[in-house]
Every structure is written in C-alpha cells, then in structure tokens.
Amino acid sequence: MTQSHPSLSLDDTVHQRVRLGILAVLAEADQADFSYLKDVLDLTDGNLSRHLRVLEDAGYIRIDKGYEGRKPRTWVKATREGRRAFAGHLAALQELIDKATANKGKEQV
Amino acid sequence: MTQSHPSLSLDDTVHQRVRLGILAVLAEADQADFSYLKDVLDLTDGNLSRHLRVLEDAGYIRIDKGYEGRKPRTWVKATREGRRAFAGHLAALQELIDKATANKGKEQV
Numbered sequence: 169m170t171q172s173h174p175s176l177s178l179d180d181t182v183h184q185r186v187r188l189g190i191l192a193v194l195a196e197a198d199q200a201d202f203s204y205l206k207d208v209l210d211l212t213d214g215n216l217s218r219h220l221r222v223l224e225d226a227g228y229i230r231i232d233k234g235y236e237g238r239k240p241r242t243w244v245k246a247t248r249e250g251r252r253a254f255a256g257h258l259a260a261l262q263e264l265i266d267k268a269t270a271n272k273g274k275e276q277v
Numbered sequence: 278m279t280q281s282h283p284s285l286s287l288d289d290t291v292h293q294r295v296r297l298g299i300l301a302v303l304a305e306a307d308q309a310d311f312s313y314l315k316d317v318l319d320l321t322d323g324n325l326s327r328h329l330r331v332l333e334d335a336g337y338i339r340i341d342k343g344y345e346g347r348k349p350r351t352w353v354k355a356t357r358e359g360r361r362a363f364a365g366h367l368a369a370l371q372e373l374i375d376k377a378t379a380n381k382g383k384e385q386v
Binding site: 173183193196267269 | 282294
C-alpha cells in the first residue's frame with residue numbers, strides 16, 4: 169500500500185542534532201580541535217565528549233591527542249567512512265526536503 | 278571568534294527522526310490516519326503514540342478520534358504552528374546541507 173519514507177534512511181548515529189553538527193563542521197575542515205567544536209556548537213566538555221565517543225565507536229571520526237607547543241590539543245577528524253555516512257545522510261535529508269516541498273506545491277494548486 | 282552553526286537552529290522536537298518523518302507526511306497531506314502513519318513510517322503502535330504525544334504537547338499536531346462507518350479511526354493533522362516549525366526546520370537543514378556542500382567544493386579546489 170505504501171512506499172517507504174525517506175526518513176527511514178536517516179541513521180540516528182548521524183542524525184542526532186549535535187552529531188550532525190560535528191560531522192558538518194568536520195566536512196568543512198580537514199580537522200577541528202576540541203575547543204573549536206565546543207565553541208562553534210555551543211557545547212559543554214561533557215556533552216561534546218559524549219557525542220564524539222558515539223561517533224568514534226561508529227568509526228566515523230578519529231581523535232588524536234597531542235601538543236601544540238606546551239598546550240595540549242585534541243584533534244578530531246572525520247574518517248572516510250564518516251564522510252561517506254554524512255554525505256549519504258545529507259542526500260536522504262535533501263530527498264525528504266524535496267519531497268515535502270514538491271508535494272506542498274501540489275496541494276496549493 | 279566563531280559564528281553560530283546552522284545545527285544550533287535545529288529543534289529536537291522536530292529534528293528527531295520519527296517526528297521529522299511524521300511532520301513530513303503531514304506536510305504532504307491534509308491529514309493522515311494512525312494506521313497509515315504506522316505503515317509508511319514502519320513504527321509500532323507504542324512508538325508512534327509516544328512521538329505523536331510529543332508533537333501534540335508542542336502544539337504541532339492535532340489528533341481527532343472518530344469513526345468511519347463502524348471502524349474507529351484516529352486522524353492526525355499538522356497545526357499551523359506545526360507547519361511553520363517544520364518549514365523553518367527544513368530551511369535550517371537546507372542551510373546546513375548547502376554550507377557543507379559549498380565548503381566541500383572549496384576544499385577540492
């Protein structure tokens with residue numbers, strides 16, 4: 169009777185608001201450091217750490233701890249798999265948007 | 278130092294995968310019945326009910342119980358506020374997609 173809906177292609181690992189934000193920032197940069205992510209996404213240390221762990225467990229990001237001079241830095245980078253999952257997710261969201269927009273147009277006719 | 282990210286405009290009431298699906302279906306139709314939503318979004322009764330309650334509490338949908346002949350039917354309809362929240366959410370998602378896609382293009386140059 170019914171076709172499967174584009175929302176069924178959305179993976180919660182990527183879709184969750186904060187994680188979608190993290191992957192979006194990492195799609196725009198080669199790597200980002202922990203403080204930058206915290207700042208741009210307006211998160212606490214604990215909240216960012218928790219979501220990074222979910223993404224790391226899924227194999228979507230890699231975390232490298234190191235030093236810049238004497239200052240400790242935590243670098244976060246999307247893996248190839250993470251970039252692929254994010255790109256696929258954006259495609260599913262675009263499909264959902266296009267479908268909702270197209271059908272809304274139809275109703276107005 | 279940093280600009281606020283489009284993911285910060287995403288409201289979890291709308292963004293959550295199942296609820297985004299419900300509002301997308303309701304954007305395409307004047308109203309949908311409970312069984313149709315359950316079917317098209319591949320949900321259990323309990324799961325659909327739980328998410329409908331969140332949307333109803335937010336004022337984004339209205340639920341009308343009635344009969345079609347002798348068959349009980351539960352109709353779900355997006356409110357004006359719900360349609361506005363969904364449209365605003367799609368705009369934020371589109372901004373996030375466009376930003377991620379544009380900047381990815383830049384990196385490749």
